[in-house]
Every structure is written in C-alpha cells, then in structure tokens.
Amino acid sequence: MKKLKDYEYYRTKYGVIYCGDMFKIIPLLRGAGIDLVLTDPPYNVRDIGEHHRKYVNHKVMKPGEYRSFCREWLRAARELTPNVIFTPGNKNIWNYPKTLMTGCWYKPGARSFNTTGGFSEWEPIFYYGRLKRQPTTYRYTPNNFCHPYAQKHPCPKHEGFWVDLMNNNDDKKLILDPMAGSGTTGYQAERTDRRYILIDNQEKYCELMVERIKPLFKQKRFVFVGGGGSVKMLFRKIWNLFKKEVL
Numbered sequence: 001m002k003k004l005k006d007y008e009y010y011r012t013k014y015g016v017i018y019c020g021d022m023f024k025i026i027p028l029l030r031g032a033g034i035d036l037v038l039t040d041p042p043y044n045v046r047d048i049g050e051h052h053r054k055y056v057n058h059k060v061m062k063p064g065e066y067r068s069f070c071r072e073w074l075r076a077a078r079e080l081t082p083n084v085i086f087t088p089g090n091k092n093i094w095n096y097p098k099t100l101m102t103g104c105w106y107k108p109g110a111r112s113f114n115t116t117g118g119f120s121e122w123e124p125i126f127y128y129g130r131l132k133r134q135p136t137t138y139r140y141t142p143n144n145f146c147h148p149y150a151q152k153h154p155c156p157k158h159e160g161f162w163v164d165l166m167n168n169n170d171d172k173k174l175i176l177d178p179m180a181g182s183g184t185t186g187y188q189a190e191r192t193d194r195r196y197i198l199i200d201n202q203e204k205y206c207e208l209m210v211e212r213i214k215p216l217f218k219q220k221r222f223v224f225v226g227g228g229g230s231v232k233m234l235f236r237k238i239w240n241l242f243k244k245e246v247l
Contacts, residue, residue, distance in 0.1 A: 004028040007199075009206045012213060015186050015196035019206045022178040022199045026076045029197065035173035036085065037077040038165055038185055040157055041070070043089035070095040074128075077178060083129035085165050087157075093124060101127040103135035105161060125165070132168045156182035163188050183209030190216050 002024070009019040018025050044066045061069060070088075074096060077084050087105065088096060103125035127135050140161040162184045169175060171194055177185035180198035182205065189196035190213050200206055 009203075010210045010213075012190060014190055014193060015198065015213075017180070017183075017186065017198045017200075017206055017209050017213075019200060019203055021201050022073065023076060025199050026080065026178060029080055029176070032080070032197070033174050034080045034176045034197070036083045036166075036169040037081060037176045037178065038084075038162075038169075039077075039086045039177045039179045040181060041073065041086060041088065041179050043092060066092075067095045071097070073178065077176070078128065080176065081129065083131075083169070085125065085127055085168060087123050088126055090120065090123060096126060099126045099128060101131070101135050103127065104137045106137055106139045107141065108139065109141050127168075132170065135168075138164050157184045159184060159188055163192070166192070166194065169194075180209060181205055183212050187212045187216075 002020075004018070004025070007018040007020040007025055007028075008016060010017040044061055070092065074084065105123040105125060107121050107123070125135060125138075138161050140158045166175065166185070166188060171192070174195045174197065175185065175189055176197045176199075178199045180186060180200045183198060186196050186198045186209055188194075198209055200209070
C-alpha cells in the first residue's frame with residue numbers, strides 16, 4: 001500500500017504537489033490540518049473554450065456516473081474540512097447537494113459559448129462550511145487564457161479571482177486543491193505565503209504546476225494586490241526586503 005510520500009512530486013517551503021488519484025491521496029491527508037478545500041472540478045465536457053481546448057487523457061462520463069463522481073469527491077473533501085469552495089460549472093449545479101451559499105463570477109467580455117447558446121458571461125461559486133466573509137459577485141474579465149501557461153491547460157482560472165476566493169481562509173491555515181490542474185491555487189498561495197497542497201492525476205499538469213511555482217524562488221516576491229490581496233501584507237514584505245538589502 002502506497003504512503004503519502006510515494007505520491008510526492010514537488011515540494012516548496014509553503015506547499016507540496018502530489019501526483020496521483022485524489023481518492024487514494026485524500027484519505028492519507030486526514031490529520032494534516034486542512035482548513036479549506038478550494039478547487040475547480042472537471043466539467044465533464046469534451047473540450048472547453050472558444051478554441052475547443054482538450055484535457056489530457058480526459059474521459060467524458062455518463063450523466064449518472066458524473067453525478068456520483070461529484071458527490072464522492074465533495075464527500076471525501078468534507079471529511080478533511082467542512083469548508084469547501086469550488087466552481088461547479090453552470091450545467092452541473094444540480095449534481096451537488098444543497099450549498100451554504102452561492103456566489104457569482106461575472107465575466108464581462110466572455111467569448112466562450114455555452115451549451116445552450118449565447119456566451120458564458122457568469123459562473124456559479126459553491127460555498128460549504130464556515131466562511132470568513134460573506135460571498136459576493138466577483139467581476140473579472142476572463143483574461144486567464146492570455147497567459148503562456150494557458151496553452152498547456154484548457155481551463156486555467158483567473159489569478160485575481162482565485163485570490164479573492166482564497167481570502168475566505170485565514171492566511172496561516174492550510175489550503176487543499178485536489179484537482180489542481182494548471183496550479184493557480186498553488187501559484188497564488190506561494191505568492192501570498194500561504195500553506196497549500198495540490199493534487200492532480202496527470203503528470204503533465206504537475207509539470208505545469210512546477211513550471212509556474214518554481215520561478216517564484218528566484219525572484220523577489222510581492223503580494224498580488226489586485227483582486228483582494230492584502231495591502232498590509234504588501235507593505236510588510238517591502239519593509240522586510242528593505243531591512244535585508246539596505247539596512
């Protein structure tokens with residue numbers, strides 16, 4: 001039987017990436033002190049976006065199979081912590097149990113077509129458990145496909161939007177993303193000095209996470225203020241850098 005360290009793919013001061021089946025890894029994380037699960041589960045589509053981007057080794061499930069998958073991963077996550085936030089996709093709302101609250105990601109200028117016609121100008125956000133603050137409507141233009149790494153993953157999440165969702169959690173607590181994909185959770189956690197755990201079953205996407213996170217060690221890091229970052233944390237980092245290199 002595999003141990004947790006057998007799945008370890010990459011580690012930093014703040015986080016760790018595990019490559020493997022989340023249903024096998026999550027039980028091994030009991031007692032790790034995870035406070036928030038923040039993720040973007042697969043939407044069970046063949047491709048996504050205006051350019052029909054495809055996932056690696058992706059299987060489209062039958063409706064009943066996918067509904068079971070949705071409930072199983074959420075149940076497994078909530079065995080670690082009651083606090084779960086994720087974007088289910090518009091057509092998958094009814095695959096999940098009743099939420100504590102539902103938020104909205106408003107995407108003006110969206111160009112992706114949805115399955116019923118028209119443009120995907122908003123996405124629901126599901127909240128379970130206790131929240132640090134009340135959810136609201138987040139407005140972010142969907143420019144997440146403009147980054148270079150967007151060519152290596154079909155659906156990377158907007159960095160500013162993801163920071164806003166992360167701010168529902170205390171800065172010192174541990175965040176888990178069991179379907180990490182392009183690694184936006186880890187990337188923004190690393191930038192804001194938050195502890196995190198990422199899981200994905202595709203090595204190609206784990207490579208992409210490392211590609212995004214590793215350069216942060218080689219540069220002077222500042223907090224991402226736009227989209228909910230903490231100004232207080234920014235000034236603290238500037239002061240610490242000043243003391244180290246000037247004083």
